[in-house]
Amino acid sequence: MSIVHNKLEVRVNLAAIRANYRLLSGHGGRVIGVVKADAYGHGLCEVARALSQEGCETFAIGSVEEGAALRGFLRAEGIKARIVSLLGPVDSEDYPLLWEYEIIPFVGSFRQLETLAGHAARMGKGLPVSVKFDTGMARLGFTQDDLPRLVERLREAPLVRPVMASSHLATADDPASVDKVLAQAERFEAALAALAEAGFQVEANLANSAGILAHQKLRHQSQRGGIALYGANPFAGTAWEHLGRGLSPAMEVRTKIVAVHALKKGQSISYGGTYTAERDMRVAIVAAGYADAYSRGLSGKGAQMLIAGRRAPQVGRVCMQLCAADVTGIPDVRPGDWAVLLGGGGSLAISAEELAGWWGTISYEVFCLLGMNRRVFV
Structure with missing residues (x-):
């Protein structure tokens, strides 16, 4: 089963x-x-x-x-x-x-x-x-x-x-x-x-x-x-980027925020303590990790996600089923809200090429791996 x-x-x-x-x-x-x-x-x-x-x-x-x-x-x-x-x-x-x-x-x-x-x-x-x-x-x-x-x-x-x-x-x-x-x-x-x-x-x-x-x-x-x-x-x-003008991205990947809490200046987050807050922050704990094909290799690479229509930097190490994002400048973020890892629409959408760049790979791998998760056809 x-x-x-x-x-x-x-x-x-x-x-x-x-x-x-x-x-x-x-x-x-x-x-x-x-x-x-x-x-x-x-x-x-x-x-x-x-x-x-x-x-x-x-x-x-x-x-x-x-x-x-x-x-x-x-x-x-x-x-x-x-x-x-x-x-x-x-x-x-x-x-x-x-x-x-x-x-x-x-x-x-x-x-x-x-x-x-x-x-x-x-x-x-x-x-x-x-x-x-x-x-x-x-x-x-x-x-x-x-x-x-x-x-x-x-x-x-x-x-x-x-x-x-x-x-x-x-x-x-x-x-x-x-x-x-x-x-x-x-x-x-x-x-x-x-x-x-x-x-x-x-x-x-x-x-x-x-x-x-x-x-x-x-x-x-x-x-x-x-x-x-x-x-x-x-x-x-x-x-030659203009030659691909008009192509419409077909995949969006999103997941739920499971917690939101303060992270004080000087406090580290996630395994290994590789990220330490340089100021008082608020972080969202997001239900995505390498078990979901959201690569651990994204850790500390400047990756971002879309939360409440705004870009939120990923911080700390990506874990098996969780990761964290800096939502200090995004008001009213709550558990149960969506975090968009790929896509999202509008000028701030996370493109496959952008996500692949942070990941150190190509859009093909991004699609193939993330696409192994539960799909909804719209």
């Missing part, structure tokens, strides 16, 4: 996600909705339903198992859509699920290709796949040197049907790395040309959120919309 152990509430605005999908779609080409990792913590099934209502016909998930869960939901809802697994099959249990749940796997190794060919031959049933190319990430995928052998093996395994070709960009969100981005694009074009020459006509996708917003040359038949779907600007803090 799962027990809710906290007061943290993750509010997901599905209308914002739909609006972000429309914005990305306005740049041209089919947008694949990337809903991997539980839709970046926003809720896999709820986000997929919302995106399908905007006309999204292809969803990208991470693991095959997550794809199976999504297919089960889509079938129950009567939603027809393609599902693409970005990881592809990892172990033996994954392979049969591809056929059972109609999942198009990314295939980036000869091991995967040979295993798929064997399964297809035994079943006498073909499987559409996306051929994954490594064009510069040095992570997963076939390289340019693999192309001759890859084409040969695809011809020898006609039941493994390439319908898509994909690659991942390493630096598309960095305005100073355009040359690297274009070099990846050239390698991808070369791979597409080799497939076409061999008679394989595929739907290509290379652009991620940053690619959609900034790099027209990266757009092919389809694009993979990821972080921007959830309202985070991939160019935040850069000279």
Whole structure:
């Protein structure tokens, strides 16, 4: 039995996600909705339903198992859509699920290709796949040197049907790395040309959120919309920040204040006594800590939260289920009031990029971790 152990509430605005999908779609080409990792913590099934209502016909998930869960939901809802697994099959249990749940796997190794060919031959049933190319990430995928052998093996395994070709960009969100981005694009074009020459006509996708917003040359038949779907600007803090204008944050995280009390000058608070009051203060004890994915690493990093519509600095060490905030200048704060850790609306809202900066991470991790808490869809 799962027990809710906290007061943290993750509010997901599905209308914002739909609006972000429309914005990305306005740049041209089919947008694949990337809903991997539980839709970046926003809720896999709820986000997929919302995106399908905007006309999204292809969803990208991470693991095959997550794809199976999504297919089960889509079938129950009567939603027809393609599902693409970005990881592809990892172990033996994954392979049969591809056929059972109609999942198009990314295939980036000869091991995967040979295993798929064997399964297809035994079943006498073909499987559409996306051929994954490594064009510069040095992570997963076939390289340019693999192309001759890859084409040969695809011809020898006609039941493994390439319908898509994909690659991942390493630096598309960095305005100073355009040359690297274009070099990846050239390698991808070369791979597409080799497939076409061999008679394989595929739907290509290379652009991620940053690619959609900034790099027209990266757009092919389809694009993979990821972080921007959830309202985070991939160019935040850069000279290209304006390219993400109009994206609407979809996640708000709030929790309850459990106590408010005085902290006298010279008195320390929380474990280790790492924060000592330099003046007489009032502090709010907030029901959020590292057990709730509000990181201990935020301690002493200048983090803030929104209380009664005003910014309140976090003070002292973040504990397992509690932390503290300075509310000296915020009148009438009481136990039971909300403290907003992310979002909040208005000019003082806590952005994902801001919270990530205090945390020493990126907005992706902020969403994925905080999104593991109890969610409410608005």
